[in-house]
Amino acid sequence: xxxxxxxxxxxxxxxGPSSRPGVRLGRLSLRATALLYLGLxxxxxxxxxxxxxxxxxxxxxxxxLASPGAGEAIRLTxxxxxxxxxxxxxxxxxxxxxxxxxxxxxxxxxxxIVDLPFAIPTLVTGVMLVALYGPTSPIGGFLEGIxxxxxxxxxxxxxxxxxxxxxxxxxxxxxxxxxxxxxEEEAAxxxxxxxxxxxxxxxxxxxxxxxxxxxxxAFARSIGEFGSIVIVSGNITGRTLTAPVFIFQLTQQFRPExxxxxxxxxxALSFSLVLITERLIRRREAx
Amino acid sequence: MSVGIVIENLNxxxxxxxxxxxxxxxxxxxxITALLGPSGSGKSTxxxxxxxxxxxxxxxxxxxxxEQTNKPVQERRFGFVFQHYALFRHMSVRQNIGFGLAxxxxxxxxxxxxxxELLDLVQLVPFAERYPDxxxxxxxxxxxxxxxxxxxxxxxxxxxxxxxxxxxxRQELRRWLDDLHxxxxxxxxxxxxxxxxxxxxxxxxxxxxxxxxEQIGTPSEIYNHPTTPFVAGFVGAANxxxxxxxxxxxxxxxHQVVRGAEHLDDGAAAQAxxxxxxxRLGADRESPLSFPATVERVSDLGWTSKLxxxxxxxxxxxxxxxxxxxxxxxxxxxxxxxxxxxxxxSPDAPEIAPDPEDQFAATG
Amino acid sequence: MSATPVARSAPPxxxxxxxxxxxxGTLVYVGVLVVAPLVGIFWTALGHGLGIVGQTFSxxxxxHAFVLTGVxxxxxxxxxxxxxxxVALVLVRFxxxxxxxxxxIVDLPLAVSPVIVGLMAVLLFGRGGWFxxxxxxxxxxxxxxxPSMVLVTIFICIPFVIREVAPVLEEVxxxxxEAARIVGASSLQTFLRxxxxxxxxxxxxxxxxxxxxxxGEIGAVLIVSGAIQGRTETATLYVLRALEERQExxxxxxxxxxxxxxxxxxxxxxxxxxxxxxxxxxxxx
Numbered sequence: 001x002x003x004x005x006x007x008x009x010x011x012x013x014x015x016g017p018s019s020r021p022g023v024r025l026g027r028l029s030l031r032a033t034a035l036l037y038l039g040l041x042x043x044x045x046x047x048x049x050x051x052x053x054x055x056x057x058x059x060x061x062x063x064x065l066a067s068p069g070a071g072e073a074i075r076l077t078x079x080x081x082x083x084x085x086x087x088x089x090x091x092x093x094x095x096x097x098x099x100x101x102x103x104x105x106x107x108x109x110x111x112x113i114v115d116l117p118f119a120i121p122t123l124v125t126g127v128m129l130v131a132l133y134g135p136t137s138p139i140g141g142f143l144e145g146i147x148x149x150x151x152x153x154x155x156x157x158x159x160x161x162x163x164x165x166x167x168x169x170x171x172x173x174x175x176x177x178x179x180x181x182x183x184e185e186e187a188a189x190x191x192x193x194x195x196x197x198x199x200x201x202x203x204x205x206x207x208x209x210x211x212x213x214x215x216x217x218a219f220a221r222s223i224g225e226f227g228s229i230v231i232v233s234g235n236i237t238g239r240t241l242t243a244p245v246f247i248f249q250l251t252q253q254f255r256p257e258x259x260x261x262x263x264x265x266x267x268a269l270s271f272s273l274v275l276i277t278e279r280l281i282r283r284r285e286a287x
Numbered sequence: 288m289s290v291g292i293v294i295e296n297l298n299x300x301x302x303x304x305x306x307x308x309x310x311x312x313x314x315x316x317x318x319i320t321a322l323l324g325p326s327g328s329g330k331s332t333x334x335x336x337x338x339x340x341x342x343x344x345x346x347x348x349x350x351x352x353x354e355q356t357n358k359p360v361q362e363r364r365f366g367f368v369f370q371h372y373a374l375f376r377h378m379s380v381r382q383n384i385g386f387g388l389a390x391x392x393x394x395x396x397x398x399x400x401x402x403x404e405l406l407d408l409v410q411l412v413p414f415a416e417r418y419p420d421x422x423x424x425x426x427x428x429x430x431x432x433x434x435x436x437x438x439x440x441x442x443x444x445x446x447x448x449x450x451x452x453x454x455x456x457r458q459e460l461r462r463w464l465d466d467l468h469x470x471x472x473x474x475x476x477x478x479x480x481x482x483x484x485x486x487x488x489x490x491x492x493x494x495x496x497x498x499x500x501e502q503i504g505t506p507s508e509i510y511n512h513p514t515t516p517f518v519a520g521f522v523g524a525a526n527x528x529x530x531x532x533x534x535x536x537x538x539x540x541x542h543q544v545v546r547g548a549e550h551l552d553d554g555a556a557a558q559a560x561x562x563x564x565x566x567r568l569g570a571d572r573e574s575p576l577s578f579p580a581t582v583e584r585v586s587d588l589g590w591t592s593k594l595x596x597x598x599x600x601x602x603x604x605x606x607x608x609x610x611x612x613x614x615x616x617x618x619x620x621x622x623x624x625x626x627x628x629x630x631x632x633s634p635d636a637p638e639i640a641p642d643p644e645d646q647f648a649a650t651g
Numbered sequence: 652m653s654a655t656p657v658a659r660s661a662p663p664x665x666x667x668x669x670x671x672x673x674x675x676g677t678l679v680y681v682g683v684l685v686v687a688p689l690v691g692i693f694w695t696a697l698g699h700g701l702g703i704v705g706q707t708f709s710x711x712x713x714x715h716a717f718v719l720t721g722v723x724x725x726x727x728x729x730x731x732x733x734x735x736x737x738v739a740l741v742l743v744r745f746x747x748x749x750x751x752x753x754x755x756i757v758d759l760p761l762a763v764s765p766v767i768v769g770l771m772a773v774l775l776f777g778r779g780g781w782f783x784x785x786x787x788x789x790x791x792x793x794x795x796x797x798p799s800m801v802l803v804t805i806f807i808c809i810p811f812v813i814r815e816v817a818p819v820l821e822e823v824x825x826x827x828x829e830a831a832r833i834v835g836a837s838s839l840q841t842f843l844r845x846x847x848x849x850x851x852x853x854x855x856x857x858x859x860x861x862x863x864x865x866x867g868e869i870g871a872v873l874i875v876s877g878a879i880q881g882r883t884e885t886a887t888l889y890v891l892r893a894l895e896e897r898q899e900x901x902x903x904x905x906x907x908x909x910x911x912x913x914x915x916x917x918x919x920x921x922x923x924x925x926x927x928x929x930x931x932x933x934x935x936x
Contacts, residue, residue, distance in 0.1 A: 027745065027838075034741035037734060041806060042756050045771035048781060052774050091680050098677045102670050110677065112921045116685055118860065119917040120910055121867025123887045125688070127894070127906040132691030139691075163684050183373035186340050187431075189360040190367035191387035191438060195669060201386070205377035224764025226870035227887070231894065244766045244870070251770055251874055260774065263767040270762040275755055 049267070053260030061265070064258035069237035070246060077243040077266075080154065081222035084161040089215040092169025093207065099170070100177045114171075117164050125163055126231025129156055152234030157242065160228040165221050169214035172281060176210040177203075213280040220270040220277075290351060291316035291474040292337065292442060297346035299332055306332045307343075308498045314442075314491070316351070319468055319475045321489035323482060325521065329498035330478045331446055337476065338367050338444050350441060366435030366473075370447040372427040374419040380430050381406075381415045387438035405433040408467070425456040432464075436471070443475040449484070457481075461488060482522050486510060494518050516632040519560035526566065526604040528559040528626070529634070537631055540600030544578075548631040559629040566596070566606035568616075569625040577625040580604075582616055596624060692910060696903035707904040715881050716889040716905070723797065723872075723885060724865040727804045731861045734805075735812025736854065740846075742813070743820040757817075761810050765803075769874025772803050795877040800885070803871035808861040815857030816850055819927070822934060823849045852930060856923035863916045866909065 053060060064070055098104075099111050117125070133140040133150035143150060150156045180203060188198040226244040233240035235249075243266055250259035292314040299307040307329040314320035322330040335341040337348055339360035348355045355363055375383050382389075384405050388398045406412045409429040419427055428448060435443060448464075449457040465488055468475060479485050485492050486506040494501040494509055494517070502509055502518045513519035520527065530539030535549040537559045545559045569577040580596040583603070592613050594606040606624070616622060697703065707713055742753055760768070775782050776793035786793050793799045827849065831841040847854075869887040876883035878892065886905055893902030 030737060030741050031745060033734075034738045037738050037809075038753065038756055041809075042759050045768075045775060045806070046759070048774040049767065049771050091676075094673055095677045095680065098670075098673050102674055104674050110681055112917065113681055113685055115921060116689075116914070116917055119863040119913040119920060121869065121887055121913065123867065123869045123890055124692070124906045124909050124913070127890060127903065128688035128692040128910070130894075131695035131903065132688050137691070137695065159684070163688070166681075166684065181371075181373065183369050183371060184375055186360075187367065187369060187373040187434075188375070188386065188390075190338055190340070190365065191390060191434070192361045192364070193386070193390045194361055197390060202375055202377075220762055224762070224767070226764060226766050227867070230869075230891070244764045247764070247766050247770070248870070248874065251766075251773065256770070256774065259770055263764075263770055267763055267767055270764070271755075271759065274758055274762040278754065278758070 046267075049260045050264050051260075052257055053262075053264045056257065060257035061261035064250065064255070064262045067246075067250075067258075069241050070262075072238045073241045073243050073246040076154070076157075076241070077223050080157050080161055080242070081219045083158060084165055084222045085215040085219040087158075088162055088165050088169045088218050089211055092166060092214060092218075093173050093211050095166075096170045096173040096177055100174060114167050116167075118167050122160075122164060122225065122227030123231060125160055126228035129159055129163075129228070129232050133159075151232060152236065152240060154233075154240060156232040157229055157240065160232050161218075161222045161225060164225060164228065165218035168217045168221060169211070172214035172217060173207060173210045176207055180206055209280040213277040216273045216277045216280075220273040223266060224270055291318070292320075292476065293347075293349045294333070294337065295347040295349075297333060297336055297348070298344050299329075299336060299341065300344055306498055307336070310346075310495070310498075310500050312493045312500060312503055314474060314476050316474050317472045318490040319477055319488055321485035321492045322476065322478045322495055323480070323485040323489075323492050323522070324495035324501075325480055327497070328480075328495040330480075330495045333495070334444050334446050334476060334478045337442075338365050339363050340367075364438065364440050365442045365444055366438070366440035368428070368431050368435050368443070368445045368448045370450045372419070372424075372431045372451075374427055374430055374434070376419055379416050379418055380411065380422070383419070383430055384433045384437050386434060391438065401437055405437055408436075409433045423456075424452045425460055428452065428460060429463075432467075436473070441474065443473045445475065445477045447478055447480065450480075457484075464488065486522075494522065496521070511628075513560070513630050516558060516560065516634070519630045519632065524563050524605070524607075525560040526563065528561065528602055528604065528629075530557055530559065531555065532557050532631075537629070539602065540578075540598055545626045545629045545631070547629045551631065551633055556634055557631050558634045559626070559631045561604065561626045561629045563593070563605045563607035565627040565629075566594075566604055567625040567627060568606070568608060568612070569623045577623045579621050580624045582618055582620045582622060584618060585613075585616060596622070598624075689910065692903060692907050696900075696907040699900075703900050703904055707901040710901065712880055712884065713889060713901065713905060716884050716886045717908075719797070719884065720866060720886040723800050723804055724862060726801050727808050727865040728858060728862050730801075730805050731809045731812045732854070732858050735809050735857065735861075736816055736850075738809070739813045739816035739820055740842075743817050744825065757813050758810055760807050763807075765807060765868065765870025765872075766874065768803050768806055769871035771806075772799050772871065772875045776802075794875055795879065796883060797876075799875040800872050800883065803875055804865050804868050807868060807871060808864050811860040811864060812854070812857035815853045815860070815927075819850045819853035820846075822931065852923050852927040856920065856927055859916055859920040859923055863913055863920065866912060866916070 065074075095110075095114065099107060099114070120128075130151055131137060133143065133156065135141060135144055135151065140150060148155065150159065184202050185198050188202045193201065224244055225242075226248065229235075229242050230245055230248075233242065233245070235241050235245050241249075243262065247259050247262050247266070250256075250262065290313065294313070295311050297307050297310040298305075310329070310333055312320075322333060324330045332341060336343045336346075337355075339355070339358060343356065346356070350363075375386065378386070381402050385398045385402045388401060393401075402415075403412075406415055409432060411426060411429055411433070414422065414426065414430075419430070422430065428451075432448075449460050452460065461484055468488075477485070477488060489506060491503065492506055492509050493503050496517045501515045502513065504512070509518055509522050513522060519525055528537070528539055528545060530537040530545070532538075532548045532551045532553055532555045534553065535546075537545040537548045537557045539545075545561070547559065548557055551557055578598075580598050582594055583597050584595040586593040586595075587610070589610075591607050591609050594608060594616070595603060596606055597603050604624075604626075738757070742757070773794055774780055776786065776799055777783060778794075780794075782793075791798070793802070823846075827845050828841050831845045832838075836844070867887060868885075869891065872885055873888060873891070876885070876888065878884050878888045880892070884892070886909055890902045890906050890909070893899070893905065
């Protein structure tokens with residue numbers, strides 16, 4: 001995942017060939033295309049959802065939330081997303097550190113594997129988890145024997161989300177780690193700081209925005225996840241039903257207004273998180 | 288002489304590249320010792336090994352008799368100043384300076400007092416709460432120094448501390464470091480490629496080249512009595528004259544002669560290193576040691592002039608003459624030249640003789 | 652103190668032990684979380700021999716599903732490449748007002764759950780939707796047909812291209828383009844001969860990411876397509892149905908096939924990414 005767009009530069013543009021009428025027309029049509037894209041493809045669909053969801057006031061939302069399992073679905077979604085964000089923030093940072101600072105045989109392979117969840121269809125992720133931990137598999141059978149249910153239980157949801165969001169954290173932290181000045185760490189060591197103190201006092205402050213951004217991205221991604229969870233969780237109302245699956249059910253039950261209302265809520269949350277993230281990983285202006 | 292740091296036979300290889308070979312020297316207690324050499328000479332690597340930031344492949348480092356070679360960085364209690372400051376970006380000046388003390392878990396009052404003391408010493412009291420990106424290069428380096436000195440290190444190691452600063456700031460800080468050292472008397476090891484800096488600041492200079500020690504001596508010794516061609520050429524400007532040894536003198540051209548080749552065999556090829564200010568214009572035609580040369584160019588530098596002189600056999604030397612001795616000499620004139628204080632070496636080392644013009648420009 | 656120098660034989664020390672633990676932790680975490688499931692599906696799908704693969708692909712609905720997935724992915728990739736590049740160009744080169752707002756809008760599809768995307772499409776093009784009359788009167792079916800599937804996939808995949816092309820465009824700068832225009836090249840020529848070669852690896856990286864995402868889309872497509880067997884059922888939708896109908900064997904095989912294709916795409920993704928990073932380093936030097 002790359003970074004966001006920067007603020008526009010304020011250097012003056014040279015006059016001359018760029019103001020030829022042909023060029024101007026070309027530029028205008030380009031601008032029009034982009035505006036069209038932004039407007040039609042993005043803003044319009046969103047307003048449709050918001051309009052449908054709240055066109056009749058708060059009633060659809062209230063009805064939706066009154067449905068059996070709705071509250072639990074939202075709570076479960078937030079809870080699993082939070083746990084995922086925190087766990088992957090820790091492990092993702094450790095993995096990013098290892099990939100940047102600790103040479104070991106096979107490191108580039110691990111680096112590539114970390115991107116795997118970006119490429120694999122989420123549905124296939126769900127199928128893989130069922131294949132590995134399902135009740136008919138050796139591992140799944142064993143785990144169920146000792147009382148640990150993975151498939152059709154919250155643990156499966158967590159495993160799916162951890163899988164899917166791992167690269168988000170690693171790839172957000174890695175570039176910042178690469179930019180750290182090793183001389184600062186050497187200075188800390190020359191002043192007597194041990195490895196952990198150096199990490200805590202010198203590296204962590206620099207990494208904190210990136211780690212937070214990665215965690216927030218993981219959270220935002222998790223609350224919207226559908227494909228893997230619909231396979232792995234069993235969608236048991238009140239137990240393993242998550243918000244996106246709940247919304248899906250609402251659409252299948254011909255309750256589009258309620259679906260739109262809950263969707264608006266969910267979307268508002270993830271979008272604000274993405275906005276916060278962008279502020280955190282705003283790339284510094286290259287000198 | 289009280290023993291400070293003793294370095295014995297340090298060796299370090301990076302992959303296939305031998306960065307440091309058999310480096311040994313002693314840094315006297317309470318004095319400034321400079322490691323002088325061009326980039327790639329291995330001097331920074333030696334310093335980093337002394338600090339503990341690199342591990343030597345072979346050799347020993349001791350301080351006051353106590354072996355340091357295998358001690359981790361954190362335990363050596365050597366202060367280190369980096370070329371690019373390496374200040375902690377996310378900490379204020381005060382926090383930077385106090386870091387070494389905070390790590391040793393000293394009391395808040397003790398830290399505050401010591402930091403105040405150092406802020407005063409480096410004259411940055413009003414900047415205590417500023418952050419590194421709000422400081423100029425010179426200020427940052429002073430903070431770096433204060434930070435290194437705060438935990439009262441036994442030794443201060445400086446890795447080209449003024450290399451990243453512009454010329455004027457460099458001069459200022461050089462003077463300032465000199466004063467500081469007089470006041471504190473901490474054993475200091477300074478790595479630099481700037482010979483003027485080394486000659487001005489150091490009590491003793493270790494000249495390094497291609498990973499080895501070329502010569503160790505006081506600034507005066509290495510300037511006036513270089514023992515290797517490299518030192519003769521690197522420290523101070525030098526003209527290099529190619530010739531052959533005849534009767535303990537270097538002969539070149541038809542009759543030109545330079546003294547000082549007694550240590551070499553007759554007939555051997557030789558190189559004579561002569562400083563531009565040792566190229567004298569003499570009027571004495573009878574002296575066997577003076578001979579004519581054609582003036583190719585005179586450049587007036589204010590109080591001295593730089594003369595480009597060509598000998599009959601084609602070799603060129605640069606002379607530096609105070610203007611008051613110059614008189615009316617101009618391009619094309621023939622003058623009598625006397626080459627003094629030549630250091631003669633045999634040219635068996637396949638080194639490229641430095642262009643005297645470049646040398647002269649380097650030290651102005 | 653002896654005069655003979657001591658050859659160093661320093662012990663590894665605490666630092667190295669900590670690093671070793673971190674490497675171990677990394678390998679375990681990535682192994683259990685990422686590699687194990689991959690191995691699991693491999694084993695489960697092909698555990699009873701490779702014959703199942705032939706069986707699965709002999710089924711017409713499976714073959715149709717893959718064809719449909721391919722078509723949708725292809726159209727998506729083509730459209731996102733063009734549209735994404737244009738939008739990135741406009742955003743970067745023509746310095747749009749309020750770039751932060753625009754940047755957020757560009758990233759918007761990434762923040763939306765695919766289920767919501769499907770809902771959006773239905774609200775716009777489905778019965779009672781804002782655009783439904785327009786298309787219905789012309790007899791064009793959007794929902795429960797391929798067009799809606801393509802639309803939602805494009806919506807979801809475009810940010811991948813924009814987010815990879817835009818930074819590269821910024822890094823490359825306008826110098827070369829201005830030089831070309833001064834010499835007389837038209838905008839199109841400048842783009843094709845100067846801009847495009849400069850951004851090519853970033854673009855390919857974004858396109859590959861987009862392709863992988865298009866291949867794996869399920870949530871939005873599930874809602875808009877109706878998953879009509881043999882008509883609007885993609886490979887992912889097939890797997891869903893296969894599992895529901897307890898046809899795990901063929902479901903697993905198709906899932907494994909999708910995983911295999913994604914891994915091939917991943918190799919391409921990594922290759923393009925590496926090229927792009929290497930060029931970035933060279934440019935910075």
